[in-house]
Amino acid sequence: MPLVRIGLLTEGGYPYATGEARLWCDRLVRGLPQHEFELYALSRSAEQERARVPLPEHVTHVRTAPLWAPADDGRTYSRRERRRFADCFKELVQGICAGAPDPFASGLYGLAALAREQGGLYAALRSESAVRALEAACRAPGASRTVQAAQVTDLLEFVDELEGMLRPLSLDWYEENAHGEGLGAVDVCHAAAGGVAALPGLLAKRFFGVPLLVTEYGVQLRAHYLAHLGGAAEGEEPRPAVRALLAAFHLRLATEIYARADFLTPGNAHARRWQERCGATRDRLRTVYPGMEADRFTTVGEAADRGDPDTLVWVGRVEPAKDLIALLHAFAEVRRAEPRTRLRIFATAADPGYLADCRSLAAQLFPDEAADSVTVGENPVSFEEIGGPETPSAAEAYGAGRVVVLSSVIEGFPITLAEAMLCGRATVSTDVGAVCEVIGGTGLVVPPRNPRALAEACLSLLGDAERAERLGAAARARALELFTVEQNVAAFREIYLRLLAKGSQRPDGGVPFARPPEARVPGHWTSPTWAKPAPDPTSEAAV
Numbered sequence: 001m002p003l004v005r006i007g008l009l010t011e012g013g014y015p016y017a018t019g020e021a022r023l024w025c026d027r028l029v030r031g032l033p034q035h036e037f038e039l040y041a042l043s044r045s046a047e048q049e050r051a052r053v054p055l056p057e058h059v060t061h062v063r064t065a066p067l068w069a070p071a072d073d074g075r076t077y078s079r080r081e082r083r084r085f086a087d088c089f090k091e092l093v094q095g096i097c098a099g100a101p102d103p104f105a106s107g108l109y110g111l112a113a114l115a116r117e118q119g120g121l122y123a124a125l126r127s128e129s130a131v132r133a134l135e136a137a138c139r140a141p142g143a144s145r146t147v148q149a150a151q152v153t154d155l156l157e158f159v160d161e162l163e164g165m166l167r168p169l170s171l172d173w174y175e176e177n178a179h180g181e182g183l184g185a186v187d188v189c190h191a192a193a194g195g196v197a198a199l200p201g202l203l204a205k206r207f208f209g210v211p212l213l214v215t216e217y218g219v220q221l222r223a224h225y226l227a228h229l230g231g232a233a234e235g236e237e238p239r240p241a242v243r244a245l246l247a248a249f250h251l252r253l254a255t256e257i258y259a260r261a262d263f264l265t266p267g268n269a270h271a272r273r274w275q276e277r278c279g280a281t282r283d284r285l286r287t288v289y290p291g292m293e294a295d296r297f298t299t300v301g302e303a304a305d306r307g308d309p310d311t312l313v314w315v316g317r318v319e320p321a322k323d324l325i326a327l328l329h330a331f332a333e334v335r336r337a338e339p340r341t342r343l344r345i346f347a348t349a350a351d352p353g354y355l356a357d358c359r360s361l362a363a364q365l366f367p368d369e370a371a372d373s374v375t376v377g378e379n380p381v382s383f384e385e386i387g388g389p390e391t392p393s394a395a396e397a398y399g400a401g402r403v404v405v406l407s408s409v410i411e412g413f414p415i416t417l418a419e420a421m422l423c424g425r426a427t428v429s430t431d432v433g434a435v436c437e438v439i440g441g442t443g444l445v446v447p448p449r450n451p452r453a454l455a456e457a458c459l460s461l462l463g464d465a466e467r468a469e470r471l472g473a474a475a476r477a478r479a480l481e482l483f484t485v486e487q488n489v490a491a492f493r494e495i496y497l498r499l500l501a502k503g504s505q506r507p508d509g510g511v512p513f514a515r516p517p518e519a520r521v522p523g524h525w526t527s528p529t530w531a532k533p534a535p536d537p538t539s540e541a542a543v
Helices: 020-031 079-098 101-118 128-139 152-165 195-208 220-229 240-260 269-277 294-302 324-337 352-365 394-398 415-422 435-439 451-462 465-482 485-501
Strands: 005-011 036-043 059-066 188-191 212-216 263-266 308-318 342-350 381-385 401-406 426-430 444-446
Touching: 005 020, 005 195, 020 485, 036 195, 079 101, 079 128, 079 240, 101 195, 101 240, 128 152, 152 240, 188 195, 188 485, 195 212, 195 220, 195 240, 212 240, 212 485, 220 240, 220 269, 263 269, 263 485, 294 394, 294 415, 294 465, 308 324, 308 352, 308 394, 308 415, 308 451, 324 342, 324 352, 324 451, 342 352, 342 394, 352 381, 394 415, 401 415, 401 451, 401 465, 415 426, 415 435, 415 465, 426 435, 426 451, 426 465, 435 444, 444 451, 451 465
Parallel strands: 005 036, 005 188, 036 059, 188 212, 212 263, 308 342, 308 401, 342 381, 401 426, 426 444
Antiparallel strands: none
């Protein structure tokens, strides 16, 4: 199989962040050692950059650009360049405020071309002329009432946010440098997420014709809506006009990415529907489920022990979207019907305030019981951490009970549900996100925010061991078929070659593999004795 140069684009993920966002990239890269990967990472904090994961040898370059630090390169524009910037920025903000994709794209690429030729945009994007152009776009016909009501503080806040989101336009990632690095020289750009992470790939396609592949396991546009429009953002919420402008920017950017990407790989049908609604065409879409390391759960899945028959298990990050409050109320009903039942909550991470609220509610719902109770002085709900001496791994957490519960009100691809399935556990889940797609009839599903329905489903499995075992076996078979690393890597191996087979889109007429992989390997071994002398290994031609 030929060697393919892949530029992998990430934001706040691989090779720095922990969690599933980092793991699937690492599994993909390690699963394709015959290809060459270059990593282009947008980082979210200085702390994140200090914790880089070990990389295999076929990752040849890692380039990082911070989204958290000022990006002022000291460049100021001439009068002619300022006029050019003003024209492009005017189109961009008109597209944002009026919801028009054509001016937005024209302005975006115009700003990118200016940054490529003349230097960074930092000072220009924060200038008074930029604020005035934004104000004019907000007041123009076609803008929403919320945007039209924007005050000066709103305009300043949005311009500040916009400068951070447009930093990829000013990066030096695109032209090939002396070390052979550059997105313009790779065979495929693969964005590991949509939104800002895909912006460098969008520019590499625009200026160099590099094929763009975008993978979304959680739709970035949806995540933005949930975080900012739904009021779930950390810290102080943006004002209404700023929220509306941010939403409009992310929608326009997503629409442009979906329109220009050569191929899109949503991680589930739920994400796929979002992409289609934003303009992605079905001929460029293929669902590719995330690859999970099934071996981590093999022992639990194959064990004869099906877990404690009187224990319900919940695993995940303790946060409001997981709706543990509803789960605790549901368990109160379960406990009244089956007094021996326990609920073990295993936290992979936690929102401290929400965790405190859940502990307080558990203490209120299940105070120390009477002397004749089966659980004297013991609360039937326990809050535990994964990684300690008692429960060192997630697999052991799932193996602690017979039934695993998911109570979320918001969910993309439910990783914990798939892990429970690999462990052969029967599941009770709320019907959110891609839950029904993942379980495929191998578990029970109830409406979200309905404690009574959740309790009834749990009781039905707790009272029928044979049914629980049957569902658990079916769930494990489904997970092994659909959610393994092997199926994920095989899918992307095929997609990379499919993109290359489409033919060249490069403005210079270049073709993939025109520059053979061995041309980038220093040394004399590529030249036979009868050929002309090999170049000096220290020369540019040998790099």
